[in-house]
Amino acid sequence: MTFFQDLQKVLRQNVREYGMYIALFVIMAIFTVLTDGLFLSPRNISNLINQMGYIAVLAVGMTLVIVIRHIDLSVGFLAGFLGAVAAILMVQYGVPAVAVVPLVLVLGVCAGLITAFLIVYFGIPAFVATLAGWMIYRGLLLQATMGTGTIIIPNADFNAIGNGFIPDIPFLDFIPGHALTLLLGIVAIVFFVLGQINDRKRKKTYGFEVLPGAIFALKLVFISAIVGLVAWTMAGYNGISWTAVIVLLVVGVYHFITTRTVLGRHVYAVGGNPEAADLSGVSVSKITYVVFASMGFLTALSGILFASRLQSATTTAGTLFELDAIAAAFVGGVSAAGGVGTIIGSLIGALVMASLSNGMNLMGVDISIQYIAKGFVLALAVIFDAANRRRGA
Amino acid sequence: MTTPILEMKSITKTFPGVKALDNVSFRVAQGEIHCLVGENGAGKSTLMKVLSGVWPYGSYDGDILFGGEVQKFKGIADSERVGIAIIYQELALFPQLTVYENIFLGHEIRKGALVDWNETIKQADKMLKKVKLSVNPAAKIKDLGVGKQQLVEIAKALSKDVKLLILDEPTAALNEDDSENLLTLLRELKEQGVTCIMISHKLKEVIEIADTVTVLRDGQTVVTLDAQKGEVSEPVLIKHMVGREIDSVFPKREHKRSEEVVLEVKNWNAHSQQLGRDVVKDANFNLKKGEIVGFAGLMGSGRTELALSLFGNSIGYQVKGDLFLNGQKQQFKQPEDAIRAGLAYVTEDRKAKGLILIQDVKQNITLANLHEIARRGVVDNEAEIGVANEYRTSLNIKTPSIEQKVKNLSGGNQQKVSLGKWLFVKPNVLILDEPTRGIDVGAKFEIYTLMNGLVEQGMSIIMISSELPEVLGMSDRVYVVASGRITGELPIEEATQEKIMQLATS
Numbered sequence: 054m055t056f057f058q059d060l061q062k063v064l065r066q067n068v069r070e071y072g073m074y075i076a077l078f079v080i081m082a083i084f085t086v087l088t089d090g091l092f093l094s095p096r097n098i099s100n101l102i103n104q105m106g107y108i109a110v111l112a113v114g115m116t117l118v119i120v121i122r123h124i125d126l127s128v129g130f131l132a133g134f135l136g137a138v139a140a141i142l143m144v145q146y147g148v149p150a151v152a153v154v155p156l157v158l159v160l161g162v163c164a165g166l167i168t169a170f171l172i173v174y175f176g177i178p179a180f181v182a183t184l185a186g187w188m189i190y191r192g193l194l195l196q197a198t199m200g201t202g203t204i205i206i207p208n209a210d211f212n213a214i215g216n217g218f219i220p221d222i223p224f225l226d227f228i229p230g231h232a233l234t235l236l237l238g239i240v241a242i243v244f245f246v247l248g249q250i251n252d253r254k255r256k257k258t259y260g261f262e263v264l265p266g267a268i269f270a271l272k273l274v275f276i277s278a279i280v281g282l283v284a285w286t287m288a289g290y291n292g293i294s295w296t297a298v299i300v301l302l303v304v305g306v307y308h309f310i311t312t313r314t315v316l317g318r319h320v321y322a323v324g325g326n327p328e329a330a331d332l333s334g335v336s337v338s339k340i341t342y343v344v345f346a347s348m349g350f351l352t353a354l355s356g357i358l359f360a361s362r363l364q365s366a367t368t369t370a371g372t373l374f375e376l377d378a379i380a381a382a383f384v385g386g387v388s389a390a391g392g393v394g395t396i397i398g399s400l401i402g403a404l405v406m407a408s409l410s411n412g413m414n415l416m417g418v419d420i421s422i423q424y425i426a427k428g429f430v431l432a433l434a435v436i437f438d439a440a441n442r443r444r445g446a
Numbered sequence: 447m448t449t450p451i452l453e454m455k456s457i458t459k460t461f462p463g464v465k466a467l468d469n470v471s472f473r474v475a476q477g478e479i480h481c482l483v484g485e486n487g488a489g490k491s492t493l494m495k496v497l498s499g500v501w502p503y504g505s506y507d508g509d510i511l512f513g514g515e516v517q518k519f520k521g522i523a524d525s526e527r528v529g530i531a532i533i534y535q536e537l538a539l540f541p542q543l544t545v546y547e548n549i550f551l552g553h554e555i556r557k558g559a560l561v562d563w564n565e566t567i568k569q570a571d572k573m574l575k576k577v578k579l580s581v582n583p584a585a586k587i588k589d590l591g592v593g594k595q596q597l598v599e600i601a602k603a604l605s606k607d608v609k610l611l612i613l614d615e616p617t618a619a620l621n622e623d624d625s626e627n628l629l630t631l632l633r634e635l636k637e638q639g640v641t642c643i644m645i646s647h648k649l650k651e652v653i654e655i656a657d658t659v660t661v662l663r664d665g666q667t668v669v670t671l672d673a674q675k676g677e678v679s680e681p682v683l684i685k686h687m688v689g690r691e692i693d694s695v696f697p698k699r700e701h702k703r704s705e706e707v708v709l710e711v712k713n714w715n716a717h718s719q720q721l722g723r724d725v726v727k728d729a730n731f732n733l734k735k736g737e738i739v740g741f742a743g744l745m746g747s748g749r750t751e752l753a754l755s756l757f758g759n760s761i762g763y764q765v766k767g768d769l770f771l772n773g774q775k776q777q778f779k780q781p782e783d784a785i786r787a788g789l790a791y792v793t794e795d796r797k798a799k800g801l802i803l804i805q806d807v808k809q810n811i812t813l814a815n816l817h818e819i820a821r822r823g824v825v826d827n828e829a830e831i832g833v834a835n836e837y838r839t840s841l842n843i844k845t846p847s848i849e850q851k852v853k854n855l856s857g858g859n860q861q862k863v864s865l866g867k868w869l870f871v872k873p874n875v876l877i878l879d880e881p882t883r884g885i886d887v888g889a890k891f892e893i894y895t896l897m898n899g900l901v902e903q904g905m906s907i908i909m910i911s912s913e914l915p916e917v918l919g920m921s922d923r924v925y926v927v928a929s930g931r932i933t934g935e936l937p938i939e940e941a942t943q944e945k946i947m948q949l950a951t952s
Contacts, residue, residue: 255828259831259835260847261847261849262847262849313824313825313827314820314823314824314825315816315817315820315823315824315825316823318809318813318816318825319816321802321805322802322805322809322813325802325803325804325805326798326799326801326802326803328798328799329793329798329799329800329801329802330802330813331759331780331781332757332759332781332791332793332799332800333781333785333813333814333867334780334781334782334784334785334786334814335782335813336780336782392802392804392805393804
């Protein structure tokens with residue numbers, strides 16, 4: 054078989070997975086051309102990542118929620134409210150940022166557990182339970198900011214989370230740009246390539262189907278090039294932002310949990326067939342608690358990222374975050390029927406949506422058109438999924 | 447014989463791979479109560495679906511004559527129009543709506559474009575009187591018992607001017623009083639000129655009420671008996687019902703007698719909150735080491751509910767009674783506890799309750815015992831592949847790869863994956879619920895051989911099966927279940943199809 058026939062076959066078989074990367078690539082390419090390269094400028098890429106951070110972490114949590122056949126509408130205002138709580142603790146009570154962050158994260162977990170309790174114990178549909186949460190947290194956010202209006206956060210440590218960059222290594226000055234960023238990029242590529250080669254070898258020994266050699270090489274080169282390009286671009290500016298570090302960490306940990314651990318397998322089992330999972334000794338209620346607790350944790354993180362980015366807590370913080378996160382997850386290939394969806398997919402979904410906003414903003418496209426365009430992309434992604442499933446892929 | 451109201455001539459209906467009805471002829475005389483009996487899968491329900499238009503004209507061969515005219519029903523609406531009404535076992539009422547709304551749903555009494563509710567209530571009341579049901583027509587269906595709901599269904603049929611009423615196991619979910627009421631009502635309707643076809647597994651009822659009985663077996667009419675001529679009796683019916691062609695071969699095994707009791711269940715009761723009734727009543731049984739015990743009975747007799755309630759699936763059941771495993775009293779709050787104690791339950795409905803169809807063979811096999819191949823919560827991929835391959839080989843699962851999604855496998859191979867999952871739990875007691883339903887003969891034989899191998903190694907098996915030849919071919923001992931009760935225990939030497947059927951229909 055020739056290289057192109059191979060390529061065609063592989064693309065057809067993994068049309069969903071690769072389609073997403075290709076879509077992202079195409080979107081980025083189009084915006085780069087339309088903005089005369091402004092879109093891919095180091096400054097803009099850095100901005101783009103910081104802008105999508107708080108939605109990306111929500112999308113990661115939402116992925117698992119939708120995988121187990123639920124939904125969480127409360128995360129937007131919960132994030133806003135927890136951001137306000139963080140601001141108040143720092144501004145009015147003078148609590149240091151290092152104490153505020155873990156405290157707020159714990160509060161997020163508690164909020165998630167309350168949601169799960171309503172769903173598991175009372176059997177309330179998640180849609181309704183979290184719609185109630187949506188209203189309650191919105192009210193709480195307004196209460197918290199009622200006396201003061203927008204609360205300005207003067208804490209530099211806290212604000213660095215959403216605006217700062219990782220420090221450089223001082224004695225590597227001879228390398229142009231941000232050395233640590235470049236170094237991390239190279240390390241990431243090396244680990245990725247070695248890991249992939251190892252994995253392929255192992256699969257081969259078990260006689261599993263693997264990508265044909267040439268395609269495999271192409272995949273490695275393609276992904277390495279993207280990682281390298283991003284690292285190089287960032288190094289040319291201020292290096293990797295703390296937001297990017299946090300997002301990568303969250304995605305890495307969740308990717309590991311979902312693909313490698315017993316817990317992750319149980320989550321997908323519950324999503325794939327709750328009755329079968331239950332009869333196989335997987336406690337559906339326990340998984341529901343864990344997933345919503347994780348959602349609460351990530352919501353708190355999102356709230357911190359957003360408040361830090363704006364360096365303030367506002368009365369409308371978190372508005373519509375939940376829908377952006379849900380859209381990102383669906384664009385990323387999560388199925389509303391449950392049991393299907395990956396963390397990486399949702400990250401890409403969040404990137405696609407953020408790129409659309411960012412690119413259209415650069416071009417000065419009116420916000421009304423932006424919504425319409427994003428709506429079409431979401432609909433297309435889901436239509437694509439449905440067609441794919443019908444084909445039995 | 448009086449003039450037939452209904453004549454079905456040489457009806458043949460095939461589904462892919464199965465001939466459900468094979469040249470069936472069926473005559474029902476005007477004004478009689480005609481009972482239709484036969485084992486599960488004999489073709490009774492299919493025949494009634496052909497008659498009522500669920501399987502439309504053209505999807506079967508043969509002719510339906512109703513009232514002397516050939517009928518070509520395209521759907522239920524057509525058969526209703528000529529006066530045929532069918533009442534299924536699972537009632538088709540809307541629980542949140544009132545009695546009168548239910549009775550006239552689909553054929554509302556109108557005044558202009560609007561529903562005339564006053565007239566509806568008046569007419570509903572009249573229908574309720576006809577079926578001797580004294581409830582407020584404005585009561586909601588969900589607040590009525592099953593017996594009363596059944597009467598509402600009949601009232602609904604009467605409101606449509608029914609000439610032929612078909613009842614599919616109407617008394618299956620009723621207690622004795624309600625059943626008796628229903629039979630009395632059917633007799634009264636007969637006086638009023640309504641012809642009735644009743645499918646039933648309860649032979650005593652059949653003998654009590656039938657003017658004529660037709661027995662189906664393997665999609666064919668075996669015999670039609672006339673009650674007035676004294677042709678109908680329990681032994682005669684059973685004789686005609688059983689004796690299905692044995693389509694499987696059973697691998698030989700010596701029946702061993704061990705006295706070591708592995709599982710003992712005493713005074714077991716289970717109440718289903720969903721159905722609002724007791725599904726298991728005072729069950730007492732035991733299981734010995736290295737033994738296959740068959741649980742025979744008809745579908746819906748409560749065997750699956752018994753197994754699920756034992757297995758800790760108490761979400762839908764309130765259970766009472768004692769369970770001893772290896773002499774120790776156990777209480778399972780959830781399936782996880784039961785699995786840990788050494789029980790495994792292979793469900794009858796592998797697609798809905800057994801497998802995760804969108805996941806692959808490997809993931810399905812390891813699901814119930816992931817901790818075995820995990821270290822500190824992280825799954826060891828190599829170990830998992832090893833386990834999956836082991837069961838793929840030992841169970842001869844035919845799949846291109848253990849990474850194949852289970853939904854792409856054939857029924858027999860899916861069943862083997864389901865079995866593999868439970869064998870990996872390494873249970874002492876294996877409960878198999880209809881282990882060979884819907885799978886081909888070759889796969890059946892493999893599963894039988896596997897079962898023999900397992901008991902040889904000291905495992906004990908409870909096999910729930912509605913296939914009498916399978917029960918007789920595989921069991922060391924047989925319990926028969928009917929209406930949630932264990933109605934008999936037979937050592938294999940004494941068990942015959944007739945005896946089991948008699949206990950199953952009591």
